Amino acid sequence: MMSLVLAMVWTRRGQAVTLALLSLFAVASAVASPAYLTAIDRAIAAGQIQTSTPAERSLVITGMQDARQDSGAPDFTDVGPALIELPGFTYIFGSSYPVIGLRPDDRNADRMVFRQDVCAHLRILTGRCLVGEDDIVVGTATARRLGLTAGDQVSLRFAAYVEMPRPQWVPDGEPRRLVVAGTYEVDDPDDVYWGTHGYFATLPGVGAAEPVFTGATTFNTTDHGLTDLSVDGLAGPGALDPDRLGELRAGLQGLIDKAREIGPSLQVNTAIPALLDRIDSGRATAHLLVPVLAVPLVLLACFSIFLAVGYGTEGRRPELAVVALRGARWWTRWWLAIGESLAAIVVGAVAGCLAGQLLVNAVAAARFPGVGIEEGWASLRYAPYAALAALAAAVLAQRRQLVSPVVTLLQRPVTAGRHRAITLDAVIVLLAVVSVGQLVITDGSLTGIGLLAPALVMLALALLAGRALLPLVTRYAAGALAAGRLAPALAGFQLSRRPGAQRLFALLVATVAVAGYATCAIDVAARGRVVQAELGVGATRVLEVEPVYRSRLLHAVRQVDPEGRFAMAAARLRNSDGREPLGLAVDSTRLTTVPTWPDDAPPSDEVARALRPEAPAAPTIGGPDLSVKATAAGIVKGKELRLNVSVSSLTGLGETKVALGDLRLGESVYRQRVDACEQGCRVNGFQLQVNGNVVGVTGEVTIESVSGGSSGLTDAGRWRMERHGRISATPEGLRIEVDEPGAMPEGAWAQPVDTPYPLPVGYAGGRPPGNVLTGLDGRTIAVTGVVGLPAVPRLGEHASLVDLEYADRLATDATPALLPEIWLNARAPADVVDRLTAQGLKIRSDTRSATVLSQLAEQGPALSLWFHLLAGGLAVLLGAFVLVLAAAVDRARRVEDLSALRVQGLRRPTMSRATLWTYPALVGIAAVTGMLIALAGWAATAWALPLAGVDPVQLPLPSWPRVLLLVGVTVLVLVVLAAVALATGRDLRRRITPS
Incomplete structure (x- = not known):
């Protein structure tokens, strides 16, 4: 019996080799996934360790x-x-x-x-x-x-x-x-x-x-x-x-x-645990992304085995009928039916174990040099299951031939569609719906059946497309025949009446869909990493500075880059408590040249003009000797008011709040030396302060001059007081009246109107942040949203953007900036750090978008997508093998049919077109349909894929691949499969008996 099976294998060795290759694919895919995950676990660790701080x-x-x-x-x-x-x-x-x-x-x-x-x-x-x-x-x-x-x-x-x-x-x-x-x-x-x-x-x-x-x-x-x-x-x-x-x-x-x-x-x-957590997070992401295409690859291989064995069995129906007619026992009949397929599948499975590991070793050696491959048998743990799945697919494909009577086996099947197959298709469609539903319910958790969602969606849509194909092809063939176009008619009827044509088309569509889905994932992830590296960093290069005053930061950067060609100062608003969006203050005069600007945002020059409209000049003093002439009245004993003046150096020497002491009734001159004002200062405001636990404060003071100048003190419109009292102008100067029944722990402030107020703010997140924001000094400031952005560079999709100089003028503290930074573009000179150091700035860290991009390329999402590239290529090869097998099985019967037609007068050119373009036409339709199904599967499931880097900032990452890339991949897949289809057509044409 064994010798008979081996003789059958040898007689149809082409089909046996193809079936063995399909089995090899199934097992190799099952081996490749854990083997790749083992390799990628080491690669992720090595990459994160290499790029760690x-x-x-x-x-x-x-x-x-x-x-x-x-x-x-x-x-x-x-x-x-x-x-x-x-x-x-x-x-x-x-x-x-x-x-x-x-x-x-x-x-x-x-x-x-x-x-x-x-x-x-x-x-x-x-x-x-x-x-x-x-x-x-x-x-x-x-x-x-x-x-x-x-x-x-x-x-x-x-x-x-x-x-x-x-x-x-x-x-x-x-x-x-x-x-x-x-x-x-x-x-x-x-x-x-x-x-x-x-x-x-x-x-x-x-x-x-x-x-x-x-x-x-x-x-x-x-x-x-x-x-x-x-x-x-x-x-x-x-x-x-x-x-x-x-x-x-x-x-x-x-x-x-x-x-x-x-x-x-x-x-x-x-910080080693943070490094280990990042490695674990990257590995966990990889263990989600790799199975996303490993599962459909294994399913496709089993589906192809099912189809290939079904095709082969259809060609062996007369043999099986003879075995049944001779009255062979059921186990003999079964062994002769499945023995040929079983031998090929077992040989392919054994070879697949080795091929899968060797393939991953080759990819790992090329992509992760120096990382090495962990030794062991762990990668083979799924090989037995894949082999059993392949055998089950083979037996399932022959189920009807194993139990059908002789009369049925001797009949020639003429249609591919079977009502009993509708149930299986319906089950797959239902599973696809359930898997997508689980993704939605679990908010994108790739666990359980949700992990199979991409595979089930693409397979279900491919089966539906295959079921919709035959009526269309039959209608087209009938129309071509009525119009006298024999070649298209013969090719169309060959497809519509060929047993298994529906599943062959579905398989080709699914293979293209897997390749298309892999293309979508690779392209979207690669472009997303660029966005994370460029927009997430904010500029080509960002220097974090040791604590420094805001005015000093602005002055130093403007001294190094007076024309605003390559450097921009930036700092954070003090609103990181989660109650309002993060805020970024930048020198908006450089907004058009330095930062990386988000796509779909208003032009940067428009945003710069909106954030920095014209404003009155700030009041200034010209030297270090600060003197304030003021007249106080209405001071209550025990609730004395203290006069402070907040000033900022005009040349970057810092900010300070000058304490002038308690106000004295009547006219007095209050003096203090301020070293930071050696080369001039800007007056940020006057503060009237009491002890923090005092309530019910009243009193007034008239500021008559500051360092000998009026500084607009007689114009009340150039000053504002938001709370705790009011201001007015008198011929003598600026009158500040305090009337606060409660406490005023921050004091009462009178500030110059030297900025637009409310402060213009750009916002990301769909709606303005409200009427107030926490400013640079931790106090709330009135703001108005003037321009919406898809994202604020460096901070993401929920953030606000203001002008640094205007925000600094509104601040009244004398503390260093929060997270002071200097953003640089690609035009920054090589010695820019030395120039900034010469201005008294100390660089704490240097972040480059190119470095971040290389770090992202070594994280789990990026490394795992190399398996998607491998899976896409294997899927296309799988489709090519199935085409070869289908043509080999069809060959004898098509040669018989077309030879008979040639005898009856069918012209050779017509016959050539009918043989050459049957499968290429099928491939062409499958390539376009498969790519559309890939996009449908992407729309249904891609939102759940963790393609971004570990702990990413919320940025407007791309969600769809580039159209031209998809078109290019479609053409490439079409060329490969069409070349295989044409080769099978030429082989068929050579075998037809000439007349």
């Missing part, structure tokens, strides 16, 4: 020790066992305490720092590094400022900070004479070696910090008290091995738990 590759254990109470060296031995559970880390011990004696004043202290192996990370410019006891090294800028050179001696002593009678550092230890061994510079203050201790941080008015480094002996023997202790763990390649991230997470948690057991004296700070 130093803080995400290190940990720091901090503590405090009072050296006068705790004897001995700093002790972290209690956490030692937990550190051992974190192999692959290099640990660096460090400690510091404040000292004075280096600076000539007591407003700021220096940090005495001991850090292991510090000399290997310092660049010594003069003198030498630390060698003996009493040696210290100081920063180059510090030495230059204080006139120190190598070999000088200094006296340092431990310091303590006190608030009264004024904030200052006072000595709290015995002085010690130390020798300046050398001066140093640090090439990279952000190097992971320095940890997160802020050794070189820059603060407004203080400048760049440069610690005093010394050796362990000097550090410990100097008289000192409370000391900062730290152990920095730097993760090496072994610690961040993609295969051991679970152990790393468990070890970190053990360390944190141990530190908690010890108590609050020890703190573990690390």
Whole structure:
């Protein structure tokens, strides 16, 4: 019996090979998905580790020790066992305490720092590094400022900070004479070696910090008290091995738990869990996206096996009829019926296990070089199920031939449609509806049957398209025959009357649909990553600046780029509490040249004009000596009003609120020196303030002059007072009347009208943010929405945009800007950072849209879509194989039919057209229909696909692929399948007996 089956396989070896290849496809698809997920898990981890920040590759254990109470060296031995559970880390011990004696004043202290192996990370410019006891090294800028050179001696002593009678550092230890061994510079203050201790941080008015480094002996023997202790763990390649991230997470948690057991004296700070969470999130996304097309690929392979076996069995009906006629037992009949298909499927399944793994290995080696492939048998876990599915499809395809009587087997089937098949199609359509319904109900959760939604939708629509094809083809063939066009008529009747033509068409449509769906996902995701990188960053390059005053930020950027060609200052409104949209303040004079502008937004020049209309000039003072002449009246004892003036430097020296003291009855002149106004200041407003717990405040003051000038004080229209009282103009000046029955913790403000008010605001989110927003100073300001945007660069679809200078004029605080940034376009010069540093700005971070794009390309969504590309190509090849098999099965009967027609007088050109264009016509219709079904499936399910990067900002990401790309892919698929169809037609034409 076995020899007979093998003889049957050999006789129809072409069909057997094709069926084996289809089985190979089914099993290889089932193997490729888990194999690719295994490879991509490693690739995601490697990519995220490679693009991580130093803080995400290190940990720091901090503590405090009072050296006068705790004897001995700093002790972290209690956490030692937990550190051992974190192999692959290099640990660096460090400690510091404040000292004075280096600076000539007591407003700021220096940090005495001991850090292991510090000399290997310092660049010594003069003198030498630390060698003996009493040696210290100081920063180059510090030495230059204080006139120190190598070999000088200094006296340092431990310091303590006190608030009264004024904030200052006072000595709290015995002085010690130390020798300046050398001066140093640090090439990279952000190097992971320095940890997160802020050794070189820059603060407004203080400048760049440069610690005093010394050796362990000097550090410990100097008289000192409370000391900062730290152990920095730097993760090496072994610690961040993609295969051991679970152990790393468990070890970190053990360390944190141990530190908690010890108590609050020890703190573990690390961003490694954030890195691990990002890796896990990317992997979870990949494990959703890969099956989206892996499932339809396996289903298509099984469907193709079902179709191929059905085609082959139809061609073997006479053989099966003879077996049944001879009275063979049922198991013999079944074995002879399915044995040929079974042998081919088993051989293909075995080969598929190897082919699927090798294919993924090749793709991973090309796309993820250096990552490697995890060894093991895990990728084969779905191979048996795929093989069983292939066998089930083969048996199901032959079910009628296995039980049909001899008479039925000897009849020649003439139609493809069967009423009993309607039930199966209806079930698939119902499952598609249910799967999409689950997606909607679960808000796009790709779990359960929802994960199968793309596959079921495309398969259901393909079956419906196949069922609608035959009536149309039959009608067309009948019309062609009536019109005397024999070639189209013969080709049409061949399709409409061929058993299985409906399912063949449905399969071809489904293969094109899978390729089209993959194209949609790849294109939309790629363009979405560009939007995230460009619009999400805001500009080609964004520099985050150390805390700096808003006026200084604006002035510095305008000094570096006076023409506004490449740089723009930006800061955030203080409204990040979630009660209102995030707000961004930018120098809108550069809005047309610097930021990345969202698609479908109004032109940037129109938005700039709307945000920055003309406004009156601001009142100013010309020098550092501020004097205010004012007359006060109606002051109640115990509720005295204090007069403050908020000013901003015109040359970027900062903002300050000048306290002029309590108002005195009658006319007085209030004076104060303001260093920030050395080169002129803008007056932001006058504040009348009382103690916070005082209620029922009344009184008035008339501001007659400011630094000798009236500054428009006699024109009440140039001033405004929103609450707690009113203003009016008198011949003497500006009268401010306070009448507040309740409390006024923020004071009563009279501000100049030097901006449009309410402040114009651009808004994203569909509607204006309301009548008020939280301003740069945390106070509410009146706003009016003037222009709608699809998104605010960097902040997304729910945000507001205002002019930075106007918003700064409305602010009355004297604090640094919130998240100050400098946005740069591609025209920024290479030395732009040096130019900004020369203006006194300290760059904290440098974010480039190109870097973000490369990071997004290494996250789970981007990497998983390479499988979609692979699946799309395999689907098209699957369709090609089915075409070859269908033609091979049809060949004998079509040769018989057309040879008979040739004998009866059918012309050869007509016969050639009928043979050559039957399947190409089918392919052409299937290609167009399949791409339309891909778009329908995309519309129904794509909204649930997590195509954006991990934790994306809400941006107007593209949701539809480009039309020209879809047209190009359709043409490419059509060319491939049509070439196969033409080749089968030529083979058929050669076999027809000439007359």
